[in-house]
Amino acid sequence: MSRVLGIIGAGKLGTTIGRAASDAGWQVDFFDSAPADLTSLIVEAMVPDARLVPLTDLVADSDIVMLAVPFSLSDQIDYSLLDGKVVLDPMNLWEPVDGPAPTTTERNGSTSQLVASRNPRMRLVKSLNHLGYHDYTADARSAEVPSRRAVAVASDDREARELVSQLVDDIGFDPVPVPFDRSRLLEPNGPVFGTWLDATSMRKVLDA
Numbered sequence: 001m002s003r004v005l006g007i008i009g010a011g012k013l014g015t016t017i018g019r020a021a022s023d024a025g026w027q028v029d030f031f032d033s034a035p036a037d038l039t040s041l042i043v044e045a046m047v048p049d050a051r052l053v054p055l056t057d058l059v060a061d062s063d064i065v066m067l068a069v070p071f072s073l074s075d076q077i078d079y080s081l082l083d084g085k086v087v088l089d090p091m092n093l094w095e096p097v098d099g100p101a102p103t104t105t106e107r108n109g110s111t112s113q114l115v116a117s118r119n120p121r122m123r124l125v126k127s128l129n130h131l132g133y134h135d136y137t138a139d140a141r142s143a144e145v146p147s148r149r150a151v152a153v154a155s156d157d158r159e160a161r162e163l164v165s166q167l168v169d170d171i172g173f174d175p176v177p178v179p180f181d182r183s184r185l186l187e188p189n190g191p192v193f194g195t196w197l198d199a200t201s202m203r204k205v206l207d208a
């Protein structure tokens with residue numbers, strides 16, 4: 001049976017990852033806050049095999065729930081639904097998408113630490129945030145290619161990290177698992193953000 005990737009937010013990143021996962025054999029479900037007729041047009045065009053489902057169904061059915069909404073709107077998600085779920089956080093405070101940083105995000109830790117604090121019972125994994133959405137199409141390579149572009153997978157939950165690493169591998173990138181406290185290094189202005197690195201170079205950068 002195929003794994004299920006549930007994506008909250010059918011925008012640029014959500015539909016790109018959704019298409020890649022769907023092509024790799026994952027069942028992909030979407031939920032978006034935009035009107036259903038508009039979202040269904042987008043989903044049908046971008047990820048034809050995906051389903052548009054209510055949020056509660058998406059959460060119940062998914063092996064991974066991905067939060068692909070602008071960070072500035074991410075506090076509107078009902079995090080209480082996500083108890084015990086593997087939650088993939090690809091969000092950035094990236095001004096062109098997310099707008100200027102709201103004052104509530106003045107913080108010492110990463111944005112993912114802030115997300116984690118919204119429900120400590122989520123099995124949170126930070127990943128897929130440090131490449132542009134178009135890179136996930138342009139740079140994807142099959143596993144046989146010796147040196148693929150690397151994508152970091154940050155979590156302290158080993159099983160959750162392995163599951164997201166499988167997704168990263170399936171969509172054509174070499175996963176680099178790291179502890180959750182490396183999340184900040186993945187953010188805009190960090191050493192891996194927007195940089196082409198293979199797995200060996202990324203490990204060096206993140207372990208330094």
Ligand SMILES: NC(=O)c1ccc[n+]([C@@H]2O[C@H](COP(=O)([O-])OP(=O)(O)OC[C@H]3O[C@@H](n4cnc5c(N)ncnc54)[C@H](OP(=O)(O)O)[C@@H]3O)[C@@H](O)[C@H]2O)c1
Pocket residue numbers: 008009010011012013014031032033034035067068069070071073074076077090091092093094097098128129130131132133134
């Ligand atoms: N774009 C990239 O290259 C890229 C790369 C890496 C990481 N990221 C990060 O990924 C996140 C999403 O970026 P994006 O470029 O995909 O944004 P986007 O194109 O603006 O898409 C976001 C989608 O989420 C929907 N949405 C907003 N609030 C929602 C909610 N509470 N529940 C359900 N759906 C909601 C939006 O609907 P409406 O339009 O109706 O508001 C929109 O369809 C951001 O944090 C961004 O920093 C983006």
